[in-house]
Amino acid sequence: MGFPSYFFFLLFLFSFITLSYSDPRSSVAARICSNKTSTAADRVAFINNYLSAMNALTPQIASQRFGRVTEGTGNATLYAMGQCMGDLSKGDCDLCFAQCKIQIVTCLPYQRATRGGKIFLDGCYVRYDDYEFFEEALSRDDRTVCGNQTEFSGNQTAFAENAAEVVRNLSIEAPKNNGFFVGFVGGGNSTAYGLAQCWEFLNTSSCGRCLENAASSIGSCLPRGEGRALNSGCYMRYSTQRFYNNSGNATTSGGSNGRRHLVIILATTSSALAVVMIITSTVFFGRRRLSKMRKEKKLLGALATTINKSELNFNYETLERATNYFHSSNKLGQGGSGSVYKGILPDGKVIAIKRLFFNTRQWVDDFFNEVNLISRVHHKNLVKLLGCSITGPESLLVYEYVPNKSLLQHLFDKLNARLISWDMRYNILVGTAEGLAYLHEESELRIIHRDIKLGNILLDENFTAKIADFGLARLFPEDRTHISTGIAGTLGYMAPEYLVRGKLTEKADVYSFGVVLIEVICGRRINSHAEEPSSILHTVWSLYMSRTLPEVVDPTLEGKFREEDASRVLQIGLLCTQASPELRPIMSMVVKMLTDKSTIPSPTQPPFLNSNTQVPSIPFENFRPEPNSQSSGNSMTVTLLDPR
Structure with a gap:
């Protein structure tokens, strides 16, 4: 079952909002969604924690231009941060962050349980994930985005040299100036403009390391007229155009009422989107759970309630993930009745899982009753039967793990x-x-x-x-x-x-x-x-x-x-x-x-x-x-x- 079409319709409408009253630099440089997975139950909690995190970040951004929050507990814990570039005015910062919140929702776990996302706009940055990344300078998701090849009326070689120099200057000066620096090198049509920004939670040495890496990677874009280095801990950009403001407190002349009006519109639509997401995710996962319960009841009959309440009943998806989806590296052996795999439950307990060659659906009541009886057999020289899984696509037995093999x-x-x-x-x-x-x-x-x-x-x-x-x-x-x-x-x-x-x-x-x-x-x-x-x-x-x-x-x-x-x-x-x-x-x-x-x-x-x-x-x-x-x-x- 796909996600409701009206959710995507809302995103479609938001894409037509025109930022005509100011320049919050809301062009998307990159949107990166992680491929980590979680359970359906975690997804609902994770989405709700995301919404709470964005609500908590908004006043922090409004008051200090950056912020970080932690929401939730256990497997659904979410860490989030946001920050505007140092040259953006307060109004433009608010507008940019509002756009970030709208653009990044496509990374959230709807059908697929993605667990993290980050979005780079030219004026601001937002990231969330399931681990504490705030002091992370570099990661394997870091990337360089180069613009199209630009023809210069001036000397193209001179621009490339100027751009290389401005990038070097940025990597040296920004760590000395609270992680932010803008500047240019050259003149006329060969002028290269640049901006570097480290996120607030990096120390000076981490900032320098991040920008040094950015300067190295962004050099691959030359002699193109535009280049961006997008790292976990910093952002760097050079261009043929002067894209930044000289002062972080600068305000553009005129249009302040219109800008304020647009902020109100974006804030309202963002809140409406949050409500829609909560309702939709609740309905989606609720319907799926109800469908699963109906299938189990049809399969198990009167035994369904007993099995679902029993400590012997293991969720199939839990056992599947415990063995890394029955990966061959976790296989312990194979016998006449099935293959045995090592598994690690979410609480860290190590178990052995036997995938039976035979499905028990035809006599599921007798099978479960026998598992119940055998699980009561305890002796120091017997491998303990912990339970079974009989509601998934195959029948599984769960045993205590015995480490020294046979x-x-x-x-x-x-x-x-x-x-x-x-x-x-x-x-x-x-x-x-x-x-x-x-x-x-x-x-x-x-x-x-x-x-x-x-x-x-x-x-x-x-x-x-x-x-x-x-x-x-x-x-x-x-x-x-x-x-x-x-x-x-x-x-x-x-x-x-x-x-x-x-x-x-x-x-x-x-x-x-x-x-x-x-x-x-x-x-x-x-x-x-x-x-x-x-x-x-x-x-x-x-x-x-x-x-x-x-x-x-x-x-x-x-x-x-x-x-x-x-x-x-x-x-x-x-x-x-x-x-x-x-x-x-x-x-x-x-x-x-x-x-x-x-x-x-x-x-x-x-x-x-x-x-x-x-x-x-x-x-x-x-x-x-x-x-x-x-x-x-x-x-x-x-x-x-x-x-x-």
């Missing part, structure tokens, strides 16, 4: 790998076991993770383990998504009964944890390289049978561990990866075995994973082929026999 990256990523000592590995395994025990046995919800692996174990600033993505299976009911039904997990970590028959119990997580434990201690992946004859599970079992388990411990540890501790931990890993789920311990028992020195039972043979085919090698006492089964490529249909 265990996978620290152990096996060539770019991020670092040496993790035995004690660190041991503590990470104990923390992971405690987190799983909480999910299985202590939480109000019965949560089976289904995808325990190195990549889902994150590490905080103290290298404490935090399990990620727990409860995702609850968020995606199998009959409502395009997720593959029946089996969800990562090959190599999946328990045989789950992989083969789809039988899902807590013991499937126990198996996955056992695989993770063996990987962490051995420093090798479960999905071994093709040149290796067998999986790491096979290797560990063989060394267990020969009572030489310490041989398989990660060589990067350089023997800095106790062999009896390594043998004990690896034996626990074998207990967790036994083929029969009934023989595997529950996670609370795993925690107990890891943290005390009591006797642990002997494991039975695990279901080995052949590294070349990536399919289970079935121990005969536990498995038999399905009738008429066929092996094709990397898949095989097998059935787990009930050991009872």
Whole structure:
């Protein structure tokens, strides 16, 4: 929806106001609008703060020819200043500033949330922005404006030399004279006239630096007959024409009543414009908000009020800006359910945002209720779910940010790998076991993770383990998504009964944890390289049978561990990866075995994973082929026999 046409009609009418009673030098040298953005809510406040700032500046300009104000708080804070050139009379200064207020409104945030603007008239200057710029001498928006090439009846080379000299004089003399100086060099048709003005809030050294830069940049305009340097802290102009007054207190003869009348007209129209802007912006943003609320109500139904009042509901635009619009530089990783990005909220809080591959609109009520339930699951070894966004164009989950990335990256990523000592590995395994025990046995919800692996174990600033993505299976009911039904997990970590028959119990997580434990201690992946004859599970079992388990411990540890501790931990890993789920311990028992020195039972043979085919090698006492089964490529249909 565009901005109302009558607003632009008003601007059109104002452009025809003729300044025939005096010369306030109201020609626009440049208008520069920033491209910084803000929210729709900020835009309304920002516009209102602009109007208040202009109202506050007007009496300052009238009384002292310059002024500055600060309006608003937080993200909508606005800083503004204005100043007339030192040679302008009071009446001309008032007229020039009134024109500035009208001309600069096109920089204000209507549809696009621009956050700053500055306008240079030949007689005055106005700027507003969202940061305190008052003592700023130079900026990247500074520019030089050159006039058209002028033919001289006199000596063009002489004019260029005179203009260069007058510019030099201005840059030297103005800082010595309260930041303002006018003058000329030469005579006849080769005379060059010039004016330099620093803004009131610059000190002498900043003024000199600004004008030195202006003198350098304006030289590019020569030998043209007109040039202007427009810097954040100063203004410089040279010309073939004498455009300035000799005295700042000078008044032109005649026309004072007409000038006063024009000031009244401009002041009145400016106030009318302000009223129109307030009404229009309120109506515009109000209608847009109402339209958004209607769409949300249609999507969410009776749940709309509950979601909008909930602390779990995050605004999509807020999350979008928090990640710099999901810029690739903020991407933390990608999993089976979506991509994860780092984000920073307006209050400075760092979060992790998962962009789900699947839209939840078809079951939005169930999805939000499940988020509500899972967000109540708190444990020191679980990544906390903070909330979600379900009213935008895609579904997002919001988690606490865990700074040290995943265990996978620290152990096996060539770019991020670092040496993790035995004690660190041991503590990470104990923390992971405690987190799983909480999910299985202590939480109000019965949560089976289904995808325990190195990549889902994150590490905080103290290298404490935090399990990620727990409860995702609850968020995606199998009959409502395009997720593959029946089996969800990562090959190599999946328990045989789950992989083969789809039988899902807590013991499937126990198996996955056992695989993770063996990987962490051995420093090798479960999905071994093709040149290796067998999986790491096979290797560990063989060394267990020969009572030489310490041989398989990660060589990067350089023997800095106790062999009896390594043998004990690896034996626990074998207990967790036994083929029969009934023989595997529950996670609370795993925690107990890891943290005390009591006797642990002997494991039975695990279901080995052949590294070349990536399919289970079935121990005969536990498995038999399905009738008429066929092996094709990397898949095989097998059935787990009930050991009872």
